[in-house]
Amino acid sequence: MQIETVIYVLLGGLAGGFVNGLAGMGTSLFALGFFLVVLDPVSAVALTALLAVLAGVQGLWISRAVLSSDPRRWLRFTLPGILGVPLGLMLLDWVDPAVLRRIIAAVLVLYGGYFGLRRSLPRLEGQYRWVDRALGFVGGILGGFASLSGVLPTIWLSMRAWPRAETRAVLQSYNFSILLFTVAGLALRGAYEAQVWVAFAVVLPAGVLAAQAGIFAFRRITDAQFQRLLVLLCLCLGLGMLARELLAG
Structure with a gap:
């Protein structure tokens, strides 16, 4: 492996691992751009999914007490999300994923830009269990269809009046579960060739250490700071998606 490839792979691992440890999501946003510089698209996506699972295992471990205390909360998102993934894969033959990515990117920019500039953020106090299930399901469809499983749950949870530990635990478990199915699907397609495993080694x-650094930072911010962090990550995700679509076009 050339030194340039090593450098970009390490930078992607550090960036993606840190944000996953901090927020429980966002690995693709911060890692994939680095990986695409030196790897083909399929290998880059396959490596990103492995990195997200690696960081997610660490995040799930530190969230285990929260997850076990109220399993119904995260299962409301995760189980419908898993059911939605196959439907998303089926839609690939009917709808252009690029069009959907641009629409969602615009929504993220508008949402993140609007609330990111406000002093106070929305804090929904109700239960909204059916909304949780519906957004988890739609997120699973978007995950199978356009690799955007975490977008709607992140927007929704950034408005919920939950402690940061619960919000992060739900996002972590949800994204981890969807990504496991993504890794399995990529493996069936033969995406994990020798170069991907060398890059993963x-x-x-870098991914382990960066995720630990993100977890360290998460433990030292307040609930309000974490809520604003999710809003700003939505803005960054939207801008990154728009830039990627414009460059691809």
């Missing part, structure tokens, strides 16, 4: 220590 390089990214492994």
Whole structure:
């Protein structure tokens, strides 16, 4: 492996691992751009999914007490999300994913830009269990269709009046579960060739250390700061998606 490839793989591992440890999501946003510089698109996506699962295992471990205390909360998102993934894969033959990505990117920019500039953020106090299930299901469809499983749950949870530990635990478990299915699907397609495993061996220590650094930072911010962090991540995700679509076009 060339030194340039090693450098970009390490940078992607550090960026993606840190934000996953901090927020429980966002690995693709911060890692994929680095990986695409030196790897083909399929290998880059396959490596990103492995990195997200690696960081997600660590995040799930620190969230285990929250997850076990109220399993119904995260299962309301995760189980419908898993059911939605196959439907998303079926839609690939009917709808252009690029069009949907641009629409969602615009929504993220508008949402993140509007609330990111406001002093006070929305704080919904109700239960909204059916909304949780519906958004988890639609997120699963978007995950199978356009690799955007975490977008709607992140927007929704950034408005819920939950402690940051619960919000992060739900996002972490949800994204981890969807990504496991993504890794399985990529494996069935033969995406995990030798170069991906070599790159993963390089990214492994960087991803582990960066995720731990993100977890360390998460433990030192307040609930309000975490809520604003999710809003700003939505803005960054939208801008990143728009930039990627414009460059691809």
